[in-house]
Amino acid sequence: MADLEHFKQKLMALKDDLTQRVSAIDKDIKHEGMSSNWTEQATERENDEVLESLGNASEQELVMIDNALKRIDSGEYFSCSACGEDIPSARLELLPFSAHCVNCADKI
Numbered sequence: 421m422a423d424l425e426h427f428k429q430k431l432m433a434l435k436d437d438l439t440q441r442v443s444a445i446d447k448d449i450k451h452e453g454m455s456s457n458w459t460e461q462a463t464e465r466e467n468d469e470v471l472e473s474l475g476n477a478s479e480q481e482l483v484m485i486d487n488a489l490k491r492i493d494s495g496e497y498f499s500c501s502a503c504g505e506d507i508p509s510a511r512l513e514l515l516p517f518s519a520h521c522v523n524c525a526d527k528i
């Protein structure tokens with residue numbers, strides 16, 4: 421059995437990282453001083469869209485990390501949530517928040 425605690429630490433570190441990234445993005449979106457120049461405002465709006473999609477991706481990842489942490493607590497971390505087969509720890513090493521074995525991830 422691979423070391424649960426090791427993956428838990430990994431997930432917590434990832435979560436910290438992402439939480440910081442998300443709050444940095446939020447801060448960027450709510451620019452403190454809006455530009456008075458219209459062209460600059462348009463550019464800022466485009467940037468906001470990019471930032472927002474970045475933020476959404478990070479938030480989705482955070483949800484996956486939270487789910488993985490729950491799976492650790494419930495002892496299901498090493499089982500594929502689709503077929504119940506073991507997820508190889510080499511895969512979890514690369515994708516610690518993955519809830520599926522390679523076969524099932526391919527089908528999704």
Ligand SMILES: [Zn+2]
Nearest residue numbers: 500503521524
């Ligand atoms: Zn599977």
